[in-house]
Amino acid sequence: MSLLEVEDLRTYFFTADGIVQAVDGVSFEVDSGESLGIVGESGAGKSVAVKSIMGLIRDPGRVVDGSIRFDGRELTDLSERELRREIRGNEISIIFQDAMSALNPVFTVGSQIEEVIVENTDRSPKEARTRAIELLDDVGIPDPEQRIDEYPHQYSGGMQQRAMIAMALACDPRLIIADEPTTALDVTIQAGILDLFDDIQEKYETSMVYVTHDLGVVREVCDRVGVMYLGNMVECAPYDELYRNPKHPYTQSLLNSVVTPDETLDEIDPIGGTMPSAVSPPSGCRFRTRCPAAFDDCSKATPPTYDVGEDDSHEVACLLYDETVSRAEPALHESDTDTDPAESGGTADD
Ligand SMILES: Nc1ncnc2c1ncn2[C@@H]1O[C@H](COP(=O)(O)OP(=O)(O)OP(=O)(O)O)[C@@H](O)[C@H]1O
Ligand SMILES: [Mg+2]
Structure with missing residues (x-):
């Protein structure tokens, strides 16, 4: 489990x-x-x-x-x-983009972390202070014994973010969402x-x-990455596998639109079109309206998830990987994938 x-x-x-x-x-x-x-x-x-x-x-x-x-x-x-x-x-702790939305400007950083510790653990207020200093040290705040008594506005943006991470860790969560x-x-x-x-x-x-x-x-x-498009998870795989061998046309486009140091902007192939509205999304596969490989069946039903790759760790929701679906040869656009799904016959376990 x-x-x-x-x-x-x-x-x-x-x-x-x-x-x-x-x-x-x-x-x-x-x-x-x-x-x-x-x-x-x-x-x-x-x-x-x-x-x-x-x-x-x-x-x-x-x-x-x-x-x-x-x-x-x-x-x-x-x-x-x-x-x-x-x-x-x-x-479970959650960390947002904006540190100041989590830190209260009228209390010291330390008192806010201590409060979380006292509320969520068996530690006494004195132990909570020791723990808060430890946490500030863990997240890289210099001179934590002094800075624990400062207010959020006395911290730089990066330090506020670190303080928020310390706060997220304060109750020993088993899962952090960032x-x-x-x-x-x-x-x-x-x-x-x-x-x-x-x-x-x-x-x-x-x-x-x-x-x-x-x-x-x-x-x-x-370790692993899930790729979302318009409310759906279209592909999920270990990072290296996803990067080397992206299967979903959306993931392929996404990787193609990342600028690497040895590329110029002209070489980048951005994803064409814009994301449709989530109020009236396309039927079937939601990416089909921007997908260079779309064929008739893509509009009929939400594509199931197929296991691709060697173990069960790589999943993709795309009909290109359904052996039983016949289609006209899709016009997949260029990508640096090792395997072209169109060439491999689109088997579910290649
Ligand atoms: N409170 C809300 N009321 C109505 N629609 C909402 C609300 N919050 C989010 N949505 C809609 O839900 C969809 C998903 O939004 P979400 O914020 O999860 O996107 P996101 O992937 O986090 O994007 P970003 O990278 O910009 O943060 C969008 O169409 C958005 O307009
Ligand atoms: Mg968001």
């Missing part, structure tokens, strides 16, 4: 403009000590998916279907009170925070779900 098992999750927003199908049938798992990246363009449903896990979807939104099991316990059955007392900031935690930071500070995530995972053996639109960031911190 995995620590976190999300199955066929559907989270919709019931708005005046229609039902936004923000997350529509997403499944993934995270093992103990494992780090899963979730990538995809803006609006793919990454934040809605992770907020659903934490029970943080508010009106007009609702988890309408699916299951979220944490350590075998069904979270969708829990009340807001149970989630707050037993799960949030206790078993939603674009470094996007607002400049590149060098971002690199330091990414190293910190690596260190934390090693030291605390915490599982992690790391949301980002940046595939380079995923490489730094994630």
Whole structure:
């Protein structure tokens, strides 16, 4: 059993403009000590998916279907009170992009971390202070004995982010969810925070779900990556496997649109078109309207998930990998994939 098992999750927003199908049938798992990246363009449903896990979807939104099991316990059955007392900031911590939304400007950094420790562990206030200093040290705050008594505004942006990570660690969570935690930071500070995530995972053996639109960031911190498109998880694989051997045409386009140091902007092949609305998404495969390999059947039904690759760790939701579907030769666009699904006959286990 995995620590976190999300199955066929559907989270919709019931708005005046229609039902936004923000997350529509997403499944993934995270093992103990494992780090899963979730990538995809803006609006793919990454934040809605992770907020659903934490029970943080508010009106007009609702988890309408699916299951979220944490350590075998069904979270969708829990009340807001149970989630707050037993799960949030206790078993599972979430880190957002904006550190100042998590830190209260009128209290010292230390008092906020100490409060989380006292509330969620058996430690006394005195022990909590010692632990808070330790945590600030762990996340790389210099002179933690002094800086613990400073206010958030006395910290730089990168240090605020580190303080927020210390706060997320304060209750010894088994899972940390980080939603674009470094996007607002400049590149060098971002690199330091990414190293910190690596260190934390090693030291605390915490599982992690790391949301980002940046595939380079995923490489730094994630063992496995799930790719989301318009409310669906289209592909999931270990990072190296996904990078070397992307199977879904969307993943291939996404990797093609990443600028590497030896490429010029002219060589980049951006994904054509824009993402359709989540209120009236395309029928069948939602990527088909932008997919260079789409064929007739793609519009008929949501594609099932196929196991590809050597073990069961690489999954892709695309009819190109269904041996039983006949189709006209698809016009796959250029990519640096090792295997062209069109050439390999589209077998489910190549
Ligand atoms: N409170 C809300 N009310 C209505 N629609 C919402 C609400 N929150 C999110 N959505 C919609 O849900 C979809 C998914 O949004 P989400 O924020 O999860 O995207 P994302 O993948 O996190 O994008 P980004 O990379 O920009 O953060 C979008 O179409 C968005 O407009
Ligand atoms: Mg988001």
